[in-house]
Amino acid sequence: MRFASLLAVLWFSLYSLPVAAQPASSPLGEGAAVAVAIEQSVQRAIERTGPSIVAIARVPKADGAHAAADFTFNVPTLEQPAVDPTDPGYVPTFFASGVILSPDGLILTCYHALDDPRQNDYYVWWQGKNVRATVAAPLVQRSAAVVQAGDPWTDLAVLKIDAKGLPAMPMGDAAELRRGSFVISLGNPYATARDGRASASWGIVSNLQRTARPQPPEAAGDAAVVDRQSLAEFGTLIQTDARLNLGSSGGALVNLRGEMVGLTTSLASVAGFEQAAGYAIPIDEPMLKIIETLREGRQPSFGFLGVEPSDTPSGRGARIARVVPGLPGDQAGLVSGDVIVAVEKVPTNGAAALFRELSRRPADSDVELLVARHGPGGVQPQKLTVRLGKKQLNLSKPGFSQIPEPTWRGMQADWATALPPHQLMFSRRRFDADLAVLRVDPDTPAWKAGLRPGQFIRSVDGQVFQRPAAFYEHVEQAEGDVTLEIVGNDGRRQKVIVGRGEGE
Template sequence: MRQIAFLVVILFSACPTPAQQPPDALLSMQSALTNAIDRAGRSVVAIARVRKDLPADAMGDLKFNLPGLGRPLIDPSNPAFVPTEFASGVIVSADGDVLTNFHVLDDPKQNDYYVWHRGIGSQAVVQATPAEVLAGDPWTDLAILRIENAKDLPAIKMGDASQIQRGMFVISLGNPYAIARDGYPSASMGIVSNLQRAAAPRPDKESRGQAPPSQQLHEFGTLIQTDAKLNLGTSGGALVNLQGEMIGLTTSLAAVAGYEQSAGFAIPIDKSMRAAIDKLREGKTPAFGFLGLEPADLPEPQRARGLRGAIVRQVLQGMPAQRAGLRSGDLITKIDGQPIDGAAGLFREMSRRPANAHVQMTLLQGNPLTDDFQSKIVDVTLGKKYLALTKPGYSRFPEPSWRGLRVDHGTALPPGQLFGFSRPREILPVAVISVDPGTPAWNAGLRPGQFVQKVGDKSVPDPDTFYELVKEQTDAVALTIVGPGDREQRISVPTSIQ
């Protein structure tokens, strides 16, 4: 009690009386806050989601529905217009790219989106601009809206979430209750409460009480937790540091029954998330890494000895881990110098890196229960992860195809096709993902689950090379295909249906 009383006395002594000037430290802190809010606030926008009224046969386009015959005129610039579905966004390019959450947009085929932002060199005015979806990714819960014909918008300055620590001051900027349409996002202040927090899995009607399949990377512990106040409508807003740099994209409230306060979360803006954002800005959905092993948590005796990491329980034949020399019993301790703690930590680090990325892995090989083990560093080139998501991503540019055939990384096949062979075998880099019935590729005998080994007499190391080799071909093209049972055959794909 004496310690508490002493602390109260110190706090009251720091507070100025009406006749006193605030201490320099408080004035400096206040100045940093106001400067950060002013600097970053110009880049935070209000978003409204407005339901379309389109017939079913007119909903195949991602371009937004503008008012026309048979539809009421929606005028978001009218002060009387108050959206019922609203959120926040962050300007990430001067020419109109706006970052927000995937869950904010819902289905672009069924909704229009309007964005309010501050004009450059003028007072804040309501600017309601029909926006177009470039791409959205449910795995990272990120999406990009584009305001067409925009220029000189105040793009936010990106920070690096990998450098933040618990206890650092942060500011949340967003559009609570849709009140930021005047161009001034609301601010709240707090600290970084914790790091690498896990999002709660979303219930699935089909799960029947069982644990639902993972639908987000953030279920494995990526999120920044903050006690900054995040009200309804702040999803898609900016979490910034005292320099006004964006270190997180606010994403959700984790309300707990029986508690008045909620914990706020933000997606960290670090190297891997910036790579995903860049891919979305290109109008494409990002792909993520796959290692190809079964990890397990360390048993308690090893943890009691101070060891940390993930044990390799099984290495899958033909996968990136096997090609890099990993084997059952290895202890993975670091990925690119980042310490790993447990199977979930390994899964998180692999699943947030881009497909085909090169990573450096630190291993302990031998018997971790004794001193009979040695440290080893190996380089691994990741494959592409197959994601079974209930909500698919969307992109402005469709996946490439050729004569009805679509290929991808070999590891991107569904597990049933990837491992549905009579015996373990080498997984080749390029797999047939889909074939449209009735097309030249289909009629030639190509089917999902096969692997493309060669185009003509040239080897195919990756999907991009395949499309590069076939794009200029005007005649029939010979493909060397490896199918179930390692059966190799040469298939000629004609230019047209025969």
């Protein structure tokens, strides 16, 4: 039931009460008191969080020049001249919402709202204070924004503007939401929040762990398989009946305490129906860790267990059909036949649910699994702690970040689990190694030494490293030749000496 409907019922109840039933201390009656209390809660939540919402415009770069250099861009038609974005009459062609993360100008929004940063510029409007006036009246400010990082898997991105003293959004926990929880949506529908005032709508949480519709491939035949290109397609979204009009993506879904519990992300209209269903990315502990990585200008990485799960007949838990030797699941003690009931106390009812929860956790993080194992005495519950590897994601859209993935002498080393699955499953049967070569650029020292993608790194100068960060820390300190012991897909071990490059 929407807030408006709820209030209507309360007011109807008010005027339906007999006169004798209305308390003497409240001339409007008990129904009005409840309605006013809800109204005041909504107003306080909007007052607390509204200033943390910004309007975002995406503007295609001008041909042959950077659009930020001048205001000769975004011409809707050949007849209509360009206008200044600071002009109140200016309406962006592409627009979205954003949430202030920090006083120094970090802005959270949706990845899909930004498209390709190489082809677009971004502008942000927010409400500041007019320090030049005798009274601190609101002043709408506009700044060019730079993309810190964007991740297509979670549909999250972070922008940076040159600002100080911005009101950061208070963060809540989406894990506390239930169906029927009251929520408020704040955003920039139809680019109206360029005046510095976010638009608000209200409603309830219609459901949780909703699945987004998969995006079809750009060019595919009838027999093509549609791969899931985002975490939301495995069922992580909050569904709400709060009105989310065009441009609300990247806005905030807040609770009545004035805390952000979701990032509004999409509409799902159904043919023949006028009302669209609104969705939001849940803001909880795993998502906050991902956001922190994006704030740093880095690409996030996601957890990988190394098992083949299947659904159970009862629908409770995910049964392990196969454990790949040497991978995190095997190292944690999982065996075929185990049923993973929960990940970090979150139920995993089916293979997709297990995949979803693991894919929300960062790589190299310790995760507690609740496992049901069949033994001589029957089914015994066990708790296992696993250190997740890194998932290999083959997405149609790339991520972007200010800080690129590290390389050394022309090669990129990473978790072995980040290799393509077919290569990983075949090779790891013969040996155990935590690191692998993911990429080698031609005509570099690593290439000339014989290193190729898919090789596993057993040791570096006689030392074994289990994490990419430790590997890079060691090799970056090396001034001369570095000896790597590698293993190929055929299981053959060899030592490779990687020399210095020119100018190194």
